[in-house]
Amino acid sequence: MNCRQARQYLLSPADDPAVGTTRAAGEAEAHLRSCAECRAWRAAEEQLDRALLGVPQEDPPADFKANVMRRVRALAAERRAEVARRPAGPPWWRRPAFVAQAACAAAALALLLSPAGLAALSDAARWAGALDPAAHLAVTPPPLEGGTGLLGAVRLRGQDVVLVSVMCGLGLLGNLLLLSRGARQRGRRGLKCLLPLAAAAAILASGGLVQAAAAQDPAGPAPPWRNLGETSDTFRFVLLIALTVMGGCGLTAVALCVRAYCRRLTATLDRVVAQRSGVYQFLIGLFNFVLLFGLAILFAQYEPLRILTLLILVGMGVLSALGFAAWIRAVGRDVLALGGGGRAELACALAGGAVLVLALLLPIVGQILWAGLLVQCLGTALLGLVQRLGVGVERDAAVPVNDQG
Amino acid sequence: MTQGDQRSDAEVVRAVLAGDTEAFGLIVDRYERRIFNLAYRMVGNRADAEDVGQEIFCRLFQNLHRYDPARPLENWLMRMASNHTLNWLERKRVATVPMDPREGEPGAAHDPPDAAPSPAEYTEGREAGALIGAALGRLPANQRLVFVLMYMEGYTAEEAAELVGAPRNTVKTWVFRAREALRAQLAHLFESPPLGPGKERS
Numbered sequence: 001m002n003c004r005q006a007r008q009y010l011l012s013p014a015d016d017p018a019v020g021t022t023r024a025a026g027e028a029e030a031h032l033r034s035c036a037e038c039r040a041w042r043a044a045e046e047q048l049d050r051a052l053l054g055v056p057q058e059d060p061p062a063d064f065k066a067n068v069m070r071r072v073r074a075l076a077a078e079r080r081a082e083v084a085r086r087p088a089g090p091p092w093w094r095r096p097a098f099v100a101q102a103a104c105a106a107a108a109l110a111l112l113l114s115p116a117g118l119a120a121l122s123d124a125a126r127w128a129g130a131l132d133p134a135a136h137l138a139v140t141p142p143p144l145e146g147g148t149g150l151l152g153a154v155r156l157r158g159q160d161v162v163l164v165s166v167m168c169g170l171g172l173l174g175n176l177l178l179l180s181r182g183a184r185q186r187g188r189r190g191l192k193c194l195l196p197l198a199a200a201a202a203i204l205a206s207g208g209l210v211q212a213a214a215a216q217d218p219a220g221p222a223p224p225w226r227n228l229g230e231t232s233d234t235f236r237f238v239l240l241i242a243l244t245v246m247g248g249c250g251l252t253a254v255a256l257c258v259r260a261y262c263r264r265l266t267a268t269l270d271r272v273v274a275q276r277s278g279v280y281q282f283l284i285g286l287f288n289f290v291l292l293f294g295l296a297i298l299f300a301q302y303e304p305l306r307i308l309t310l311l312i313l314v315g316m317g318v319l320s321a322l323g324f325a326a327w328i329r330a331v332g333r334d335v336l337a338l339g340g341g342g343r344a345e346l347a348c349a350l351a352g353g354a355v356l357v358l359a360l361l362l363p364i365v366g367q368i369l370w371a372g373l374l375v376q377c378l379g380t381a382l383l384g385l386v387q388r389l390g391v392g393v394e395r396d397a398a399v400p401v402n403d404q405g
Numbered sequence: 406m407t408q409g410d411q412r413s414d415a416e417v418v419r420a421v422l423a424g425d426t427e428a429f430g431l432i433v434d435r436y437e438r439r440i441f442n443l444a445y446r447m448v449g450n451r452a453d454a455e456d457v458g459q460e461i462f463c464r465l466f467q468n469l470h471r472y473d474p475a476r477p478l479e480n481w482l483m484r485m486a487s488n489h490t491l492n493w494l495e496r497k498r499v500a501t502v503p504m505d506p507r508e509g510e511p512g513a514a515h516d517p518p519d520a521a522p523s524p525a526e527y528t529e530g531r532e533a534g535a536l537i538g539a540a541l542g543r544l545p546a547n548q549r550l551v552f553v554l555m556y557m558e559g560y561t562a563e564e565a566a567e568l569v570g571a572p573r574n575t576v577k578t579w580v581f582r583a584r585e586a587l588r589a590q591l592a593h594l595f596e597s598p599p600l601g602p603g604k605e606r607s
Contacts, residue, residue: 011577011580011581044588044592045584048584048587048588048591049556051537051591052537052556052557054534055538057438058442058451059438060437060438060455061455064437064459065430065437067455067459068437068458068459068462068463071462072466073426075463075467076426076466
C-alpha cells in the first residue's frame with residue numbers, strides 16, 4: 001500500500017467491505033507505522049474531524065417556514081388559475097404535435113430499414129472490416145471505393161478537402177453561435193470555445209500536408225505513408241517530424257477543446273431543456289451532426305485515422321438508438337404533461353418529416369440525407385442523455401416521473 | 406422526525422397533491438433545518454442560504470407530482486437541493502464578472518459567513534465554524550457539496566454519490582481532495598494546539 005492508497009482507505013475504511021477490510025486495515029496500519037508523513041497526516045485528519053464536530057448547526061431564520069408557505073400558497077393559487085384558464089383540448093393522441101412526431105418516427109424507422117439506410121449500415125460494417133489488422137498489413141488496401149453506402153463513394157481529392165473543411169467550419173461556427181447565445185456569457189470562457197476551431201484547423205492542416213504528400217503520387221490520394229519508402233530519406237524524415245509535431249499539437253488541442261466543448265455544450269443543453277425550444281434543439285442537433293459527419297469523412301481518408309471514423313459512426317449509431325428512446329419518451333411526456341407542443345415543435349416535426357420523405361424518394365440524396373434521421377435523433381439523444389445523466393439546470397427532471405401526476 | 410402529525414412523508418405528499426396546500430408545512434417543518442444548513446454551507450451566508458432554501462422548497466412543491474412515494478422523500482429532496490445549490494452557485498458565478506479563470510470558484514468565497522451574535526460558550530465552535538465555512542467557500546462547488554453531505558450532514562460516500570449523481574469513486578476522490586485542501590487552508594489552526602478559549606482569529 002502506498003501513501004495515497006493508505007490515506008484513501010483510512011478516510012473511508014468501512015466503505016468497501018468487499019475488498020477485504022481486515023487485510024486492507026492491516027496494510028494501512030503497517031503503512032502508518034512505517035511512514036512518519038502519513039502519521040502526521042492522520043493526526044491532522046483527526047484534528048480536522050474534531051474541528052468539524054465542533055461546527056454548530058445553523059438554525060433557520062424564525063420566519064423561514066412562513067416565507068416558504070407564503071410562496072407556496074402563491075404558487076398553488078397560480079397553478080389553480082392556470083388550470084382554470086386552460087381550455088380542454090383534444091385527447092393527447094389527436095393533438096397535432098403527437099401525430100406529426102409519430103409520423104416522423106414511423107418515417108425514420110422506415111428509412112432506417114430502407115435500402116439507403118441498410119446500405120449505410122452495411123457500409124459502416126465494411127469500414128469495421130477494413131479495420132482488421134490483417135487487412136492493414138496486406139499490400140492492397142481493402143476495396144473501399146465504389147461502395148453504395150454513406151461513405152463508400154467519398155474519397156477526398158484536393159478541392160474536396162476545402163469542401164469538407166467548410167462543412168466542419170460551418171458546424172463549428174453554428175455551434176459557437178448557439179453556444180455563445182445559449183450560455184449568455186462571454187469573455188475568457190467564451191474564448192475557450194474557439195479551441196474547437198483551433199483543433200479543426202490543426203486537423204485540416206495535417207490533412208492538407210498529408211494530401212500534399214499524397215499528391216506526389218500521380219495515381220491518386222493513396223495514404224502517404226505507403227509512399228514513404230519511395231521518397232528520399234530527408235523528405236521522409238521531415239515529413240515524419242512534421243506529422244509527429246502536428247499530431248501532438250492536434251491531439252492536445254482536441255483534448256482541450258473536447259473538454260471545453262462538452263462542458264459548454266452541457267451547460268447550453270441544460271438551458272435548452274429548460275426552455276423546451278424545439279427549434280433550438282433541432283439546430284444544435286443539426287450543427288453537431290454536420291460537425292461530426294464532416295470529421296468522420298475527413299478521418300476516413302487516412303487509414304490510421306479510420307478508427308476515429310468508425311468510432312464516430314458507432315457513436316452516432318448508439319446516440320441515434322438512444323435518441324429514439326429519448327424522443328419517444330419526450331413526446332409522451334410533453335404531450336401528456338404539457339398538453340401538446342407549440343408551433344415551433346410542430347414545424348420542426350413537419351420539417352423533419354419532409355426531409356425524411358425526400359430522402360426516401362431520392363436514393364442518392366437519401367444516402368446523404370440519411371443524416372436527416374440522425375439529426376433529430378442526435379439532438380434528442382443528447383438532450384435525453386443530459387436528462388438521463390442528470391447534469392445541470394434541470395437535473396431533478398431525471399427523477400422518475402410519478403404516475404399520480 | 407414527525408412532529409405532532411404522525412403521517413408519513415408519502416401520505417403528506419398525497420394530501421398536498423390532493424389540494425391540501427397547508428400540509429406542505431409539515432414537510433417544511435421536517436426538513437427546513439437540513440436544507441437550510443446545506444444551503445448555508447454551500448453559499449456561505451445566511452441571507453443567500455434563506456433564499457436558496459426557500460427556492461428549494463418551492464421547487465419541491467412544484468415538482469411534487471413527480472415524486473415516487475416508494476422512495477424516501479428525504480433523498481429526493483436532498484438531491485434536488487444539491488442540484489439547486491450547485492446551479493445557484495453556477496448562475497452566481499456566471500452573473501458575476503468571470504475575471505478569475507479558476508474553475509468552480511464560487512463568489513461566496515468572498516463573503517465570509519456572517520457570524521450571528523451567540524452565547525459565549527458557542528464562540529469557539531462559531532469561530533471554528535466560520536473558519537471552516539470560509540475554507541469551504543474556496544473549494545470547487547462539487548467538492549464542497551460532497552464534503553458537506555458527508556461530514557456535516559452525515560451521509561456515507563455511497564449515499565452522497567447517489568445524491569449528487571456521480572460515481573462513488575469520483576465522490577471519494579472529491580472528498581479526498583476537499584480534505585487535503587481544507588487541511589492545507591486550516592493548517593494554521595492545526596499547527597498550534599487545538600483551539601482554546603480566548604484564542605483570537607481575525
